[in-house]
Amino acid sequence: MIIVTGGAGFIGSNIVQGLNARGIDDILVVDDLSDGHKCLNLNDADIADYMDKDDFLARIRAGQDFGRVEAIFHEGACSSTTEWDGRFVMQVNYEYSKAVLDWCAPTRVPLIYASSASVYGMGPTFREAREFERPLNMYAYSKFQFDCHLRRHMHALEGQVAGLRYFNVYGPREQHKGSMASVAWHFYNQLETAGRVRLFEGSDGYGPGEQQRDFIHVDDVVAVNLWLFDNPQVSGIFNVGTGRAQSFNDVAHAAIGWHGAGGIDYIPFPDHLKGRYQSFTQADMGTLRAAGFEHRFTPVEEGVPRYLDWLKDRGL
Numbered sequence: 297m298i299i300v301t302g303g304a305g306f307i308g309s310n311i312v313q314g315l316n317a318r319g320i321d322d323i324l325v326v327d328d329l330s331d332g333h334k335c336l337n338l339n340d341a342d343i344a345d346y347m348d349k350d351d352f353l354a355r356i357r358a359g360q361d362f363g364r365v366e367a368i369f370h371e372g373a374c375s376s377t378t379e380w381d382g383r384f385v386m387q388v389n390y391e392y393s394k395a396v397l398d399w400c401a402p403t404r405v406p407l408i409y410a411s412s413a414s415v416y417g418m419g420p421t422f423r424e425a426r427e428f429e430r431p432l433n434m435y436a437y438s439k440f441q442f443d444c445h446l447r448r449h450m451h452a453l454e455g456q457v458a459g460l461r462y463f464n465v466y467g468p469r470e471q472h473k474g475s476m477a478s479v480a481w482h483f484y485n486q487l488e489t490a491g492r493v494r495l496f497e498g499s500d501g502y503g504p505g506e507q508q509r510d511f512i513h514v515d516d517v518v519a520v521n522l523w524l525f526d527n528p529q530v531s532g533i534f535n536v537g538t539g540r541a542q543s544f545n546d547v548a549h550a551a552i553g554w555h556g557a558g559g560i561d562y563i564p565f566p567d568h569l570k571g572r573y574q575s576f577t578q579a580d581m582g583t584l585r586a587a588g589f590e591h592r593f594t595p596v597e598e599g600v601p602r603y604l605d606w607l608k609d610r611g612l
Contacts, residue, residue, distance in 0.1 A: 297322050297323070297364065297365050297366065298315060298320065298324070298365070299323075299365060299367075300315075300323060300325055300326065300368075300369045301326040301349065301352070301396070302370070302372030303323070303327050303343070304325060304327040304334040305375075305472075306337075306469055307371050307410065307517055307518075308369065309334075309337035309469045310469055311371065311518055312343065313340075313469075314519075314521070315522075321342035321343060324343070324344060324362070325338065325345070325346050326352040327349060328350075329348070333471075336471075337469040349392075353392060353395060356395055356396065356399040365405045366405075366406070366525075367406040367408065367456075367528075368400060368405060368406070369408050369409075369525075370408070372392070373388065373392075374389055374438075375435065375473075377476070378433075380433075380434055385435060385437075386434075389438035389442070390441050390445075393409060393442045397446070397449075397457065401453055401454075403455075404455030404456075406458075406524075408458045408460065409457075409459050409460070410460055410462060411442070411459040411461045411533065412435070412436060412462055413461045413464075413510070413537065414439065415431050415439055415440040415443065415461065417430035417431055418430070418432070418574060419577060421580070422537075422577060422578055423583075424461070424532075424534065424535060426444075429443075443459055450532075456524070456529070456531050457531050458532060458533075459533040460517075460520060461533065461534065461535045461536060462512070463509065463510040463511070463536065463577055464511045465514050466479070466512075466513060466600070467514030467603050467606075468514065468603065468606045471607075479544060479547055479548075480511075480547055480596075480603055481607075484551060487551060491555075491557065492560065493551060493552065493558065493559075493561070494560075494562075494563050495561070495562055496566075497563065497564055499565045499575055500573075500576075501575075502575050502576075504562040505544045505545040505560060506544070506545060507576065508542060508544075508575070508577070509541060509542070509544070509574065509576075510537035510539070510540065510541050510579045512537050513593075513594045513602070515599075516536075516538070516591065516593050516594055519591050520589065523589055527587075527588065530587050532583065532587070534583050535583065535584060536584070537578070538579065538593035538594070538595070539578065539579050539581040540578065540593075541577060541578035542595070542596050545560070546596050548560050553601070554600065555604075
């Protein structure tokens, strides 16, 4: 069996799809379906069972045997960067992740978990080292603390543990995320309703829409996860981006080109984001490449149209 926490969410459901594509369906999905819309991410997937996240936590803390578990992909978390209830975020993200690690460690079950590029704060260096980590919100802090927890215990762990610092992920099955969905999703909806997309005016020395992020298609994220699954000898904390920063204008032009018409409206930069907005991110991919990962990453010029085709085909 393979366990995917957050398996009804964005990245988790795509990992389930990636496993299904390999003919693997002995999958236990763990999630919180308080928002029942997330079930739509699994309506074309084949899984063995579903379990609520609180039930799963209680069972692993009790040391329950789930039979032979090949790996846990731990994607479940509170992913809202605007959530400031620190007790809640630390319980759901940090304490939960520690419990999963404590369950995996004695039996050497491989654990591949979601960290975040948000641990780097404002950057400008995005390399997996403590001196470059300055989280600016509770979500980022919770991810940062678990990475630190892993570093303190890595020497004693005999099974695989890999933390993946996702950069700006976009692609299928994110429609439930609302305001936290990718700009590609928002551009798709803006073009469908108004024929134009909205971007921030210049900030931090960047011109209108020229702020840059490392945008990575979720298919590439799945490829990294499955490569680690195939290579259980590889452990560590790894950036997961393309290694190339592209502007929001690049994403907008890719969406407009797919739509066949449209324009860009630049709106004032919000005061509440000043000093807390990543105007530039670019993953240093040296660590993952050195570990042996050779996959080609998808530029937005290819990834965005492919994603928007998927949305259109499903009437979303």
